[in-house]
Amino acid sequence: QVHLVESGGGVVRPGGSLRLSCAASGFAFDVYGMHWVRQAPGKGLEWVAVLGHDGGSEYYDDSVKGRFTISRDNSRNTLYLQMNSLRGEDTAVYFCARDKNIGYQDYWGQGALVIVSS
Amino acid sequence: EIVLTQSPATLSLSPGERATLSCRASQSVSSYLAWYQQKPGQTPRLLIYDGSKRATGIPARFSGSGFGTDFTLTISSLEPEDFAVYYCQQRGGWPSVTFGPGTKVDIK
Numbered sequence: 001q002v003h004l005v006e007s008g009g010g011v012v013r014p015g016g017s018l019r020l021s022c023a024a025s026g027f028a029f030d031v032y033g034m035h036w037v038r039q040a041p042g043k044g045l046e047w048v049a050v051l052g053h054d055g056g057s058e059y060y061d062d063s064v065k066g067r068f069t070i071s072r073d074n075s076r077n078t079l080y081l082q083m084n085s086l087r088g089e090d091t092a093v094y095f096c097a098r099d100k101n102i103g104y105q106d107y108w109g110q111g112a113l114v115i116v117s118s
Numbered sequence: 119e120i121v122l123t124q125s126p127a128t129l130s131l132s133p134g135e136r137a138t139l140s141c142r143a144s145q146s147v148s149s150y151l152a153w154y155q156q157k158p159g160q161t162p163r164l165l166i167y168d169g170s171k172r173a174t175g176i177p178a179r180f181s182g183s184g185f186g187t188d189f190t191l192t193i194s195s196l197e198p199e200d201f202a203v204y205y206c207q208q209r210g211g212w213p214s215v216t217f218g219p220g221t222k223v224d225i226k
Contacts, residue, residue, distance in 0.1 A: 037162075037217075044220045045162060045205055047216060050213065057213075059214075061214075061215075062119070095161060095162075102212065103209025103212050103215055104209060106173060108163075109161070111161065
């Protein structure tokens with residue numbers, strides 16, 4: 001079955017960087033677009049970024065544009081999120097999710113917690 | 119950016135009752151709206167997409183309707199496992215994707 005496992009979360013100082021990974025299994029990874037969605041503690045869901053199945057067509061929410069970069073390695077069935085210039089408001093659980101019908105998310109990982117704090 | 123508003127913020131009902139949740143978009147998203155369920159400590163689960171299509175494995179008691187700016191998620195008869203937070207999400211403004219703030223359905 002579809003399995004998504006995020007890793008790379010942790011505590012980072014404001015202005016710092018972190019890279020999240022999402023290991024995918026149970027489906028043809030290179031056929032699907034992939035998303036990152038985040039959820040601040042006790043808050044709602046916030047879409048972050050999406051990447052096309054072949055690594056083209058990347059889009060970002062305005063709140064992370066220019067600071068975050070989504071990428072993938074289809075040979076490793078892995079999605080990445082490089083996060084630079086981190087701010088306190090980036091503190092959240094970051095979920096990777098498989099795309100459905102260009103814009104929805106039908107399978108989600110368990111999430112990686114990122115805490116930005118001095 | 120298309121802003122989604124959900125109402126009510128909290129819905130207190132008993133098992134067996136009908137739940138009606140609303141999602142309103144700041145501009146038309148055509149039929150490109152989804153609903154997700156999230157229980158405490160769990161990941162979101164896709165329930166409905168394209169306004170009214172049930173995702174794989176979703177029980178028939180969940181139904182979605184609407185078009186343009188006004189959408190509704192209906193749970194015909196609440197089961198104990200349905201008490202959760204429900205989010206709407208639009209892709210009508212692709213490549214911009216946004217979620218609503220959520221409606222919590224709790225036990226009365």
